[in-house]
Amino acid sequence: MNIHDLTINKLINGGYGLGRLDDGRAAMVRLALPGETVDVRIERQTKSLVEGVAVRVHAPHPRRIEPPCPYYGDCGGCDLQHGDYPCQLELKKAIISDLLQRHPEPAVRRATAILAEPLPSPLAFGYRQRIRLQIDAHGRTGFRRFHRHEIVAVAGCQIARDDINQTLATLRPHPAYASLLQQTTELEIMADPDGGGTVCVFILKRRPRPRDFNQATALCRESEIMNRIFFAGRDFPLTPAAGRDPQIGRSLSVTYPAEPGRPALTLGWEAGGFCQINLAQNRRLIATVVDLAAPGPEESVLDLFCGMGNFSIPLATGCRRLLGIEGQGSAIRSARANARCAGIDNAEFRQAPIHDACTQLTAQGQPFDCVIIDPPRQGAPGLARQLAALTGRRLVYISCDPATLCRDLGDLIAAGFTVRRLQPVDMFPQTHHIETVVLLEKN
Ligand SMILES: C[S@@+](CC[C@H](N)C(=O)[O-])C[C@H]1O[C@@H](n2cnc3c(N)ncnc32)[C@H](O)[C@@H]1O
Incomplete structure (x- = not known):
């Protein structure tokens, strides 16, 4: 069932457009922008709340743009790609401001007055240091649909760094890759800026066997951009599988050159560990x-x-x-x-x-x-x-x-x-x- 001509009053935390139906229920609408009038496909509803997705926009926000990613709307990831970047920054500030203003504690509400403009990212696309792809029963790699188990198969990701997309492109045609994916539930590809390449972690369904190591070695030999492959799984720890260098180190690192008032800084972390x-x-x-x-x-x-x-x-x-x-x-x-x-x-x-x-x-x-x-x-x-x-x-x-x-x-x-x-x-x-x-x- 659809709702017609719903007006979106504001964007709230989680990226939802908030509107109100004639029957008094609140509507939380994905992929909408404030001030827009939209038709909504309902995905879930209760007595007090309707959740859905904007399927048609009658009165678009002045900063609405055509999302560049071919998977936008299907993939559960980039939920603000339909606004230009300055618009995204304004909306994020408005979301924080709205939460502060609705707080019961007056001193939190007063803090709205000192909320600064968000610092923009140097890159609006191509910035992600790592991606985690899901693998479906047919060996296809992709990201999950919004709030669904189902996978949207993708050939690349526009917010990931180029070296990650290049890695994916070199892996895809390789028979050893298809074979490894049969035993894999998730694949993490991460950039190693100082190492000048990428690192892959195949999350396996079972402990690795000699054939898996041979396939990893074949993939590393073929790919110029991928430096190392690791295996990981529920019942075994991160295991080095193959690498250009026979000593497969676990660390990745980034070096920030010195800037006025800030010395150079090198930070390392282990494959699979947290980094921003x-x-x-x-x-x-x-x-x-x-x-x-x-x-x-x-x-x-x-x-x-x-x-x-x-x-x-x-x-x-x-x-x-x-x-x-x-x-x-x-x-x-x-x-x-x-x-x-x-x-x-x-x-x-x-x-x-x-x-x-x-x-x-x-x-x-x-x-x-x-x-x-x-x-x-x-x-x-x-x-x-x-x-x-x-x-x-x-x-x-x-x-x-x-x-x-x-x-x-x-x-x-x-x-x-x-x-x-x-x-x-x-x-x-x-x-x-x-x-x-x-x-x-x-x-
Ligand atoms: C948001 S990350 C921040 C890490 C670091 N400050 C940075 O900027 O890279 C949160 C960190 O908290 C750790 N962590 C989460 N819950 C924790 C807990 N209950 N006790 C100790 N560490 C925890 C995670 O392992 C993770 O490294």
Whole structure:
């Protein structure tokens, strides 16, 4: 069933256009823009809510464009490609602003006044450092449809870096590739900027057999751009399968050249481990975090959810002492290696669940001048009081979900913080996702 002539009032978190039906129900509509009048194909509905997708636009937004990707609308990925890039930035700011304004805590609502313009990404397409393709029962590779298990087969991805698309193009005609895909559920292709090529991880249905290793070796020999192949699976760890170099190292790395006021920076991480997806924009994200944290040479810094030391390494060069905490063992190994490579000897990295580590540090009663927190999408529920106890002066919160950020800001304000700066950083062009860096100070 379709809805006709629905007016979209605004875009909300998740990238949905919000409208209201004559019967009073709210309608959340994908692929629409504010102010548009659209026909909607209903995908789900309840007594109070209808969800669907815009199938026809009668009165287009002035910044609506023809999406360049042939899979747009089918693939569940880029849900803002129908707006030009400046329009996407405006919409992302409006989404954060709307969430702040609807918060029950007046101090969160007041923070809307200091919400800065989002920092645009240097690249609006071709920026993703890695993609994860799903493999269907016929050995086709693709991305999932929106909220569906079904796969949309793709030959490439316009938001991925060129070297990733080139890798995919060289793999596709190869019989060894088709054969490996029969045993594969997911394929991750990632760029290794310093290594000058790409790395593939085949997630296998079962433990690898000698024939799989032979096929991986054949693929590496044929492809000029792919440096290394790994196998991984549910019941076995990341396993080197083939590589140009007989010593198949696990690390990938990026080097950012020196800029005025910022020394050169090399960051490495292990294949399959976390790194920010948009490496060019990551340089700006790091600069934003360092500028807001502004650690003095006599200050101590606590970096929670530190990963491979993305913020810890540049922060440690400007402070007396840094402690980084992170749950993933491979990330901690990389953080220690990154510190060694940068000649840093004032940073310590501990592998621990964040809540446990915060409880322990709070009990020790030694606050840090500055605390950095970069949690996953779920945010940091239940940590506000501990963060208040652990923070001497400044807290820098890096968030990839404005809804959980606003919830946590309410708790942090109640725990004794004031919001001083709110800087969105666009790490994910063409999608509704937005990173926000927030500076809070202890009252
Ligand atoms: C958004 S990433 C940020 C990593 C790093 N700050 C960066 O910029 O690359 C979140 C990190 O938190 C880690 N993590 C998630 N939940 C955790 C938990 N409960 N305890 C410890 N670490 C956790 C993940 O392994 C991941 O490295």
